[in-house]
Amino acid sequence: MDDSSTLTETNTPGSVSIAEILSTLGADLVSPFTPVDPNQLVTETDLYDTLGSPPRISGTLLLAPMAQELTSQAFSELLRYAREHKCAAVAIKITSERKDEFQALAKNASFSVLQVATGISWSTFEALLNRLIGENSRTATVSIDRSREPLFGLVNELASFFGGSVVIEDLGRRILAYSSVPGQAIDHLRTEGILLRKVPESPFNNPQYRELLQSQTVLFFGEQGLELPRTAIPIRAGNVPLGSIWAIDPREEGKHNIAETEERLQAAASLAASYIIDALHHRQATQIPREQRLRTLISGTGVQGGELAELGFFPDPGVELIALDPDAKDNPNLLAQLHAAAQNQISSYLPEVVTAVDGPYVWILLPNNESFSGAKLIPRLLKITDKVLGDRVRAALPGTCRSDTAVTDLAKLANQLFRADQRYPAPAPRRILTPTQLTPIMLYQEIAQVYEMNPQLLREELSELIEEEPVVAHTLMIWCANRGNVAACARDLAVHENTVRSRLQRIVNHYGLALDDPDEFFMIWAQLRTLRQLPADYSV
Numbered sequence: 001m002d003d004s005s006t007l008t009e010t011n012t013p014g015s016v017s018i019a020e021i022l023s024t025l026g027a028d029l030v031s032p033f034t035p036v037d038p039n040q041l042v043t044e045t046d047l048y049d050t051l052g053s054p055p056r057i058s059g060t061l062l063l064a065p066m067a068q069e070l071t072s073q074a075f076s077e078l079l080r081y082a083r084e085h086k087c088a089a090v091a092i093k094i095t096s097e098r099k100d101e102f103q104a105l106a107k108n109a110s111f112s113v114l115q116v117a118t119g120i121s122w123s124t125f126e127a128l129l130n131r132l133i134g135e136n137s138r139t140a141t142v143s144i145d146r147s148r149e150p151l152f153g154l155v156n157e158l159a160s161f162f163g164g165s166v167v168i169e170d171l172g173r174r175i176l177a178y179s180s181v182p183g184q185a186i187d188h189l190r191t192e193g194i195l196l197r198k199v200p201e202s203p204f205n206n207p208q209y210r211e212l213l214q215s216q217t218v219l220f221f222g223e224q225g226l227e228l229p230r231t232a233i234p235i236r237a238g239n240v241p242l243g244s245i246w247a248i249d250p251r252e253e254g255k256h257n258i259a260e261t262e263e264r265l266q267a268a269a270s271l272a273a274s275y276i277i278d279a280l281h282h283r284q285a286t287q288i289p290r291e292q293r294l295r296t297l298i299s300g301t302g303v304q305g306g307e308l309a310e311l312g313f314f315p316d317p318g319v320e321l322i323a324l325d326p327d328a329k330d331n332p333n334l335l336a337q338l339h340a341a342a343q344n345q346i347s348s349y350l351p352e353v354v355t356a357v358d359g360p361y362v363w364i365l366l367p368n369n370e371s372f373s374g375a376k377l378i379p380r381l382l383k384i385t386d387k388v389l390g391d392r393v394r395a396a397l398p399g400t401c402r403s404d405t406a407v408t409d410l411a412k413l414a415n416q417l418f419r420a421d422q423r424y425p426a427p428a429p430r431r432i433l434t435p436t437q438l439t440p441i442m443l444y445q446e447i448a449q450v451y452e453m454n455p456q457l458l459r460e461e462l463s464e465l466i467e468e469e470p471v472v473a474h475t476l477m478i479w480c481a482n483r484g485n486v487a488a489c490a491r492d493l494a495v496h497e498n499t500v501r502s503r504l505q506r507i508v509n510h511y512g513l514a515l516d517d518p519d520e521f522f523m524i525w526a527q528l529r530t531l532r533q534l535p536a537d538y539s540v
Contacts, residue, residue, distance in 0.1 A: 015041040015059065016132040018089060018112050025128060029117050033092065034103060036112035042088045045129050045238065048078060058086035061114075061129060065122050065348050067092035067102075076105055083110055091116050091125070093348060118344065122351035127237030127277050150275055151177035154268055155245075159184050161264060164228065164248030165194075168235070168272055171243055171289060171310045173199040173209070176276075185250040187228045202227070206305040213241050213309040218262045220249070233265040235273050239352060241312050242276045245269055291356035294365050298358050300408035307404050312352050313367055318402040322364040322374045323414040325394045326385075329360075334389060338362045341388070345381050361414070365407070368400045378432055394421065396433045416442050448530040461511040462527050473528070475503045480525040484515075 019038035022030060043059035048066075055062070062082050067075065082090050089112040094102055106113045116125055155166040159179035165186040166179040178194045192200045199205065204224050212219055212232050221230045231249040235242045245268055293307045313319045324342060328334035339362045343355045346364060353366045366374070374397045385393050398413035417433040420441040430437070451458055466473045475493060479500065482488040486504075490497040507513050514520040 015043045016129075017041055018114075021114075021129065021132060024132060029120050029125070029128075030091070031115050031117075033094070033113040033115040034106045034109060036089070036114070040088050040112055042129070042133065044133065045126050048081065048090075054081075055085045055087060059088045060085065062087045062090045063122060063126060064090055064092050065351060068094055068098065068348070072101060072105060075102055079106060079109055087111055089114055093118055122347055126351065127240055127273075130238050130273070151272060152179075154271060155179040156181055158245070158247055158264065158268055162231065162247045162249050162251065164250050165190050166245065166247040167193065168245050169199060169243050170276070171241060171293075173205075175199065176243070185228060185248050187226060187248065189227055190248060208232075209244070209306045210309045212244055213306070213312075214314050218265050231261065231265070233269045235269045235276065237273045237277050239312055241310060242273055245272065290354045294354045294356040294363060295358045297365070297404060297407040298356075298363055298411040300405070300411075303404050303408065305404050308407070311354055311365070313365070315402040318368040318400050319407065320366050320368050320374050320400045321398055321407055321410040321414065322366070322378065323396040323398070323411070323418070324362040324364070325360065325396070325418055326362070326389060327392045327394075334392075335360075335362060337389060338385060338393060341385050342381060345384060346377055349377060361418075363411070375432075382431060391429075391431070394418065394429075394431055394433060398435060416445070420445055444526075444530045447526050451527070451530065458527060458531075459513070459523060461513055462524060465507065465511050465513075466528075469506075472503045472506060475500060476507055476524065477528045479504065480521065480528065484521070 017038060018036050018040045021042065022032070022036075022038075041059055042061045043057055044055070044061070046055045046060050046062055048062050048064040062078075062085075064078055067078065070078065078090065090109075091114045092102070093116050116122075151168050155168055155177050156179045158166040159181040163183075163185055165184050167175050167190070168177045169175055175193055175197050189200055189202060202225075204221075204227065208221060213234050215234060218231060218233045221227075221232065223229050228248045228250060230246055232244055232246045234244050245265060247265075290311055293311055296302055297307050308314070308319060324338055326334040326338045328338075335357050339355060339357050342362055342364055343353070346353045346355070346366065349372045350366050350369065353364060355362060355364050357363075364374075366372070366377075374395075378395045378397065382391075382393060382395065396414040396417040398410040398417060401407060401410055413435065417435070417438055420438045421430055421433050423445065424441045435442075462473075465476070475489070478492050479486070479489040482492065486497050486500050490500045493500070504515060508515060513524060515524070
């Protein structure tokens with residue numbers, strides 16, 4: 001009998017047993033944390049979020065990425081939440097230090113508790129679970145022709161339904177499969193895409209892809225220019241976008257069953273996701289396209305405008321960019337170590353995080369989330385990296401944004417933060433750099449560049465003072481730093497106030513600098529601060 005039309009005897013459509021999860025994924029990915037019911041059925045996955053909507057149906061496998069950080073009381077609350085909402089299982093990652101504590105709390109749970117291996121990201125684990133659930137939900141609505149490539153059989157079935165050409169695309173807009181049903185409607189752009197195996201450029205591409213990848217359901221696009229009407233649906237594994245299905249839809253509007261259309265495409269997208277995930281899993285290529293998209297956003301070269309949507313991020317709530325500098329000039333391996341640590345640590349809180357090495361830095365792109373912001377996650381990460389790499393890692397937190405091009409601007413700001421910190425180091429080394437903290441120093445850098453390009457703006461009298469009487473120049477600098485307070489300047493220099501007054505008077509009489517003029521005061525401070533550093537123990 002054709003195995004594409006049968007289900008296992010232990011499972012019902014749209015579910016998978018705990019036993020099958022453990023046996024299919026293997027002990028190196030997931031194992032029982034407490035005694036489990038092997039026959040318990042899992043119908044869907046959901047993230048543990050007490051502020052969000054509870055699981056819609058019983059049989060949910062609850063993912064708890066933050067479990068390791070929970071107190072005993074909070075972990076008990078997680079177990080209570082799972083029990084009240086009739087969850088089939090809870091998946092956690094727990095270190096050996098807390099294993100006994102949490103096992104004691106969960107020993108009487110009425111559901112299974114599973115331990116996920118630390119080496120697998122939550123996004124990949126969720127995708128694998130959804131693949132297992134999706135495989136068991138296949139019905140006669142969309143059956144696979146096992147005599148040919150599965151995806152090609154899938155698009156042919158859809159083309160027979162729509163009457164138009166159907167393609168499956170990956171996130172790079174490469175065509176993975178295309179239909180070949182006699183008499184199917186097709187336009188020039190679709191023909192060109194099939195020949196090139198890539199979607200041709202069109203002014204409608206970016207807005208359509210952005211809208212589709214943010215959608216949770218089927219979208220209809222009317223005829224535009226030379227493009228025939230299209231019906232499309234995103235392909236996802238959990239919340240991770242994998243690609244899309246596009247069907248040329250020549251059917252007259254209002255004369256087709258919308259519910260049936262959505263049912264067929266939803267089933268097809270679920271099925272396509274299982275094959276795409278399987279291929280990605282075996283080639284270990286899941287992260288590479290995402291890393292490349294992040295590098296594109298960082299460099300700003302070749303940004304098409306749909307990268308954030310393809311990465312699974314949306315304008316609301318936006319994204320946060322973080323850069324890590326391991327000071328790896330003497331040891332390039334440090335970048336790889338820091339990259340792995342950042343991905344493993346932050347993905348346990350935010351599975352959709354993207355990390356990449358670009359230039360001398362490790363870059364992190366994560367959804368804008370007040371509960372798991374960079375300001376909260378990076379100190380935890382640095383505690384971990386300090387044990388392995390020492391306290392050499394610095395982090396730049398340039399901010400958040402809502403658009404693709406704005407990510408490039410944040411990357412430039414992160415570079416400015418690192419340069420500013422390097423040129424004007426603090427007495428106690430800064431580990432986490434923010435614009436609020438370093439804006440004055442970045443302003444000094446900009447002024448220094450203006451002086452470099454326009455040396456005629458420098459006051460020659462001030463340059464002469466620095467060269468001829470450096471002690472007097474230093475007094476002037478400390479006086480400016482104390483905002484013209486003679487007494488404070490004298491204390492800092494450990495001299496008498498009259499000495500300070502005498503030196504200031506000499507500056508006025510001999511060098512002609514008007515110290516009582518606000519504009520002159522600003523000019524003096526800007527030139528002294530940018531071109532002659534204050535002592536190392538001086539803090540702006």
